[in-house]
Amino acid sequence: MTSAFDTVLTEAVDLLRTLPRRRDAVPEARRAVAEWRATRPATRAQLVADIRPGSPIVDYDLVLAHPDGGSVALTAPADDGVPWTLDHSTHWASGRVVTVDGFALLIQNALLTLRARTERDSTIQDELIDYCILSDMAGRERPPTQEELQQASDAYRVRNGLRSRADMMRWLADVGLNETAYTHHIFGLALKQRVRARIEQETARDYLERNPSEFDHVWALWAEGPEDRLAELAGAPDPAAALIQALSSRDRITVTTADGPALDLPEPMRTVPAGAVTGPVPHGKGHLLGVVRERRPADLADPRTLAAAGRAGFAEYMAERRAKAAVTWHWL
Template sequence: MTAVSVTAFAAVLAEAVELLRGLRRRRTAVPEARSLAAAWAATHPEARAQLVVGLRPDSPLVDYDLLVEHPEGGTVALSASPDDGVPWPAEHSAHWAAGNWAAGYLVTVDRVRLRVAEALMLLPRRPYGDRDVHDEIVEQCLLMNETLEDGEPLDDADIRAATEEFRAGHGLRDRASTLAWLAEMSLSGEQFEAFIAGIARRRRFRRRKEAELAPGHFAAHRCDFDRVRALWVTGSQPVNGELLRGVGGLLGCGEAVVTVGARWARDLPAPLRHAAHDTLVGPVAYGDGYLTGIVLERRVGRDDPETLVAAGETAFDEWLAGRRRRASIEWHWL
């Protein structure tokens, strides 16, 4: 998330409250509400805002919540109650205890409705990079949607890879720990096999989609896949770039972090991504301090297998983000 000040975030929250207060609460107005929320979210991309629609059983009314990412981490949930004479606690408790949650459902994403127990099984013990739990659950549901009609048989390699991925993510080191986990989750062997088959189908879909998208993405973003070896220094004080030509000269600098390595151009700090060979960059403002760097070597990106794998992964992430923007996502909170 792009860093924003607490003051700026307070202004975002104030706008979010006004947005919620202005949404019409009839079921027939939900598409309009989603459109308004999406338009507002587009003006504040750093907030990663998401509208949650709560359907009341046997009622024409709905409730809205807005999830907004805090600049220092975590998520802030906003709710707004109309001045209609109904006490807020009573109305809110009805909202959060709506029928879907009572039935054990956590979220509905398009055609997939996921139970709480299923979500707990999907989530690994270790987090996925900088994504939060909501992102991981929604991503898995989106992939489930894509594989609903997948009747193609799975081969042994698919099953083995899915099993290894699952065990690694849940810290299951051997057969004994896996059996203990199954007992804890009250899963039969047949249920576990079906669960692993689902993982395997989603892995296969992702692998094929990456291979499909890779050539086009590489052709459109070739310079992002230059292989670049660079050296850069980040710190609270600017560093003279000429010192990088003899690293010993850095010994007289204050506290700084020195990095040297080879990266895809897209993975370098932004000031270095498109710099030519032997070019000094900086010092320039970077993060909370300054960056100074030099490109030691730059090789033009080629469509070899390693590069296409990287291009496919990036293209898939972009495809998935677009798929999410088009999806209908409803959380069924308690």
Template sequence: MNTFADTLAEAVELLRGLPRTRDGVPAARRAVAAWCADRPQTKVQLVTDVRPGSPIVDYDLVLAHPDGGDVALTAPTGDGVPWTVDHSTHFASGRVLTIGDHEVLVQNALLTLRARAEGDPSIQEELIDHCLLEELIGQETEKPTQEEIQDASDGYRIRRGLLSRDEMMRWLENVGLTLEAYDNHITGLALRQRVRARVERETARDYLDRHPGEFDQVWAVWATGPEHELSAGLPHAQPAGGVEVTSAVRAARELPEPLRRAAAGKTVGPVPYGRHHLVGEIRERRPADPDDPATLAAAGRAGFAAFMAERRAAADIRWHWL
């Protein structure tokens, strides 16, 4: 039977053998998990320090002592100074949150916040989803292809209007990123896009089968504004008094919530809607076509959202800063 001293010696060899690059972190976590599985009596936590703007990663192993308390092992590279001493700060000072063994660093959080567009989920959900996707990325056995990286980079730059090298370099300088840090971010983004595309493909048909009404093609006309302006129903003349009228053909799930399940010919409202009220009318409703590529793509996006909601509900989430 191994003594705690034997376990410490083995842990040192494990720690020294972990990959020290950013893209090797998932493999390091798998190696520690496998080592722990062979020693169920030993409680171990891997602490990861991903240096901002650098491909180098440092680790600690924290082992529970059989007589109480913990023992921390570190095996620094480079100048030999343990990263915990080098930083001289609280262990979570660089983190925004931790989910299981996966952490979101301040740098990752700021990138997420900068990329946030109006209409996306809350900041908290975005950060949680980032961490949950990182966990899925850690299960990928193949690195992103050059085509995946290029597609991710092109999409990232186009969304920000960075259409020339000069614009790109100015933007990197403004946000404080090196080219190396940008490349690391895009590599992760390419893997997240791969995982998302796979989940969308795997969930699209099932989600459509279970929620066909969400993808009916609906022609609806609705007005939003103060309740007293809508009390007579849907305006037929030029609206006034802060009333806004919309006529559109959309998938049912993309309509204002009060109209999504209404039948053809049905009038809804006035009902509370956001800061105002809504009144609307369903002019036509056609059942979803299960073989339509656009419908399947929309069902995949909805399936992915449901998939992530389930993972958020089941996750062990600890907030450090928010």
């Protein structure tokens, strides 16, 4: 004979199996459980949600009050049949690196972020915090289109030199991912790229209007190395010619030339007028000597200028978000 609680269990299982399992749909799942609980108030049903490591997929437990006392927890995993409570049976923060404004960065995602890291000015800590901020924002987006997913995957594979399926499979083995995990990673990456593109578009014009000189077109060259050697070059009758000559000589310095926006120059040279010599001044791990040969005002109508301003506006936006974020480091 079927008891009333047996019926409740059957309904609860059916409900649990139909809940949307993407992270951005958790509020919808909670509403569905609340509506069901209203029809079965004696169950005092509570939904417990957990986000899978390295994945936008959410797992659920549904906890019900038993009529004879105590509680019953129901789990309905959709894929591997392992309840998430077993997968995460260690300390609640053991898989976390940092939590930013409530968004937890898991070790798997941190390692992917570090693997994709190039030589940039930002610190590892800033990059991990940025990952959390962007992931949290991406979690509020609608799912990516097939075109967005393809673009994100193509760009990611090109950046990592994955030109063939064999290259791809070797790379997955190296980083310890399967194809499903890669798909989840690209899903999140496509959403973060969408968020970034929107912020760049929203901030570009304002940043350009506030900082037009950063986008002046500059032809410049500079050398980095020991202060004494740079001082010798600075004392030459024509420091620019001395730097150009040093390009083809075996010397203790590194000489770089640039023909583009002032923002791409080393910070000590970005506002230097045409014909001016900068340095030697401390820069990086050594010293810098720079010469600006030409400088033309920015073409504010140039799409490339606006795109560069968007990138700078995005960097400024993220710096402001980092400064305001509540950050808890779990492993540092």
